[in-house]
Amino acid sequence: MNRVFNVGEVGPRVQESPRARMEWLVDDALVESAGLSVARMTLEEGALSEAHRHPNCNEVIHLIAGRIEQRVEAERFAMAPGDTCFVPRGSLHQSLNLGPGQAVMIVTYSEGQRVYEPAPEA
Numbered sequence: 001m002n003r004v005f006n007v008g009e010v011g012p013r014v015q016e017s018p019r020a021r022m023e024w025l026v027d028d029a030l031v032e033s034a035g036l037s038v039a040r041m042t043l044e045e046g047a048l049s050e051a052h053r054h055p056n057c058n059e060v061i062h063l064i065a066g067r068i069e070q071r072v073e074a075e076r077f078a079m080a081p082g083d084t085c086f087v088p089r090g091s092l093h094q095s096l097n098l099g100p101g102q103a104v105m106i107v108t109y110s111e112g113q114r115v116y117e118p119a120p121e122a
Contacts, residue, residue, distance in 0.1 A: 020047055062083075071092075
């Protein structure tokens with residue numbers, strides 16, 4: 001079944017912290033049996049996301065605007081608009097906005113219900 005919808009009609013579902021915002025565009029909660037998740041993530045200048053893992057899914061991060069340092073396990077690399085990063089299932093990762101301004105990403109997960117595990121050892 002094809003389904004086209006205006007996100008404004010059903011969401012997006014928003015999660016906010018003082019320096020980050022996740023706008024969930026598609027996942028199993030918004031579209032029954034979607035089987036994947038897509039979000040627009042905004043990090044304020046200088047913000048560092050919490051180190052975490054997703055034991056049940058792969059993640060793809062596509063940078064739309066800004067500059068970030070992306071960490072995947074021990075590797076760290078700079079990303080510019082248009083760059084894409086693949087984060088394998090279970091890998092420790094986090095994003096740092098290098099500025100100036102906000103960093104905006106489209107983040108996609110290979111499951112419709114993600115498991116999020118903070119990594120206090122990071």
